[in-house]
Amino acid sequence: MKSAVIVFPGSNRERDMLSALEKITGTKPVAVWHADKELPKVDLVVLPGGFSYGDYLRTGAIAARAAIMDDVRKKAADGVHVLGVCNGFQILCEAGLLPGVLMRNSHLKFVCRHVKLEVANAKTAFTRKYKQGEVWRCPVAHGDGNYFADAETLARLEGENRVVFRYAEGTNPNGSLNDIAGIMNERGNVMGLMPHPENEIEDLNGGIEGRALFESVLEAVA
Amino acid sequence: MKARIKVMLKNGVLDPQGKAIEGALGALGFPGVAAVRQGKLFEVELAEKDPAKARAALDEISKKLLANTVIENYAIEFDEK
Numbered sequence: 001m002k003s004a005v006i007v008f009p010g011s012n013r014e015r016d017m018l019s020a021l022e023k024i025t026g027t028k029p030v031a032v033w034h035a036d037k038e039l040p041k042v043d044l045v046v047l048p049g050g051f052s053y054g055d056y057l058r059t060g061a062i063a064a065r066a067a068i069m070d071d072v073r074k075k076a077a078d079g080v081h082v083l084g085v086c087n088g089f090q091i092l093c094e095a096g097l098l099p100g101v102l103m104r105n106s107h108l109k110f111v112c113r114h115v116k117l118e119v120a121n122a123k124t125a126f127t128r129k130y131k132q133g134e135v136w137r138c139p140v141a142h143g144d145g146n147y148f149a150d151a152e153t154l155a156r157l158e159g160e161n162r163v164v165f166r167y168a169e170g171t172n173p174n175g176s177l178n179d180i181a182g183i184m185n186e187r188g189n190v191m192g193l194m195p196h197p198e199n200e201i202e203d204l205n206g207g208i209e210g211r212a213l214f215e216s217v218l219e220a221v222a
Numbered sequence: 223m224k225a226r227i228k229v230m231l232k233n234g235v236l237d238p239q240g241k242a243i244e245g246a247l248g249a250l251g252f253p254g255v256a257a258v259r260q261g262k263l264f265e266v267e268l269a270e271k272d273p274a275k276a277r278a279a280l281d282e283i284s285k286k287l288l289a290n291t292v293i294e295n296y297a298i299e300f301d302e303k
Contacts, residue, residue, distance in 0.1 A: 061290070094290065100292060101292045104239065106236065106238050108238050108239065148235065148292070150292070
């Protein structure tokens with residue numbers, strides 16, 4: 001599987017993501033600079049975590065208008081898989097590729113800890129290697145992870161099984177509506193989540209349950 | 223032409239920063255403060271001289287970048303001079 005990781009000024013998890021992708025897919029991913037106009041031909045585009053543009057204006061707002069985003073939109077429309085993690089999720093929402101918005105954590109504090117994640121939909125390209133309802137441990141590190149959407153959008157997301165991950169067992173770290181940790185688009189090829197599966201892939205991390213997310217995509221595009 | 227764009231969270235959207243400020247004002251001994259909402263103010267200078275065209279441009283600017291209309295409203299004001 002070929003993959004690309006977009007690097008914005010202020011991204012800081014791109015190395016973790018590049019390393020995880022290489023370890024799991026066996027193929028070296030390409031790092032793509034935000035000012036580039038075109039992505040290489042890949043099966044998966046990843047927007048990594050970080051603080052693009054120092055979170056100026058709103059988290060992800062300025063990165064969402066970067067030059068490369070036109071091609072991300074085009075690739076997403078062509079059915080290429082797009083994954084946004086943390087700041088990448090915020091960017092996908094700001095870019096209109098996913099509905100809703102990630103607001104400031106309800107308690108106003110930055111959270112950096114492990115949460116329990118429930119696989120709310122195991123029939124997606126990003127979760128097919130998990131079991132429905134499976135709960136796994138995953139780290140989060142964010143100040144703006146409080147998912148918000150209007151009642152109509154939220155009802156649609158729930159009705160169409162587009163909530164992919166939820167915070168489980170009372171571990172919602174940010175006040176996110178319906179305990180939402182990750183959602184996908186209508187077509188199911190664009191997914192964003194706040195937790196960091198790329199940091200839960202080796203025993204050294206204390207767990208390897210994040211691998212299944214990347215292995216799912218690997219299987220889906222095979 | 224100078225304009226100000228005020229961006230505020232929509233009614234019903236929780237504003238934890240406003241709430242924290244409200245709490246701090248209470249602690250400072252301003253018990254009469256019923257509610258605080260925090261917003262953003264942008265001052266924009268435009269080369270455009272025609273007010274209708276300027277307003278249309280600012281409308282576009284606000285929708286495309288300054289405000290996220292999922293959660294925020296914006297209002298455009300021109301500087302009187």
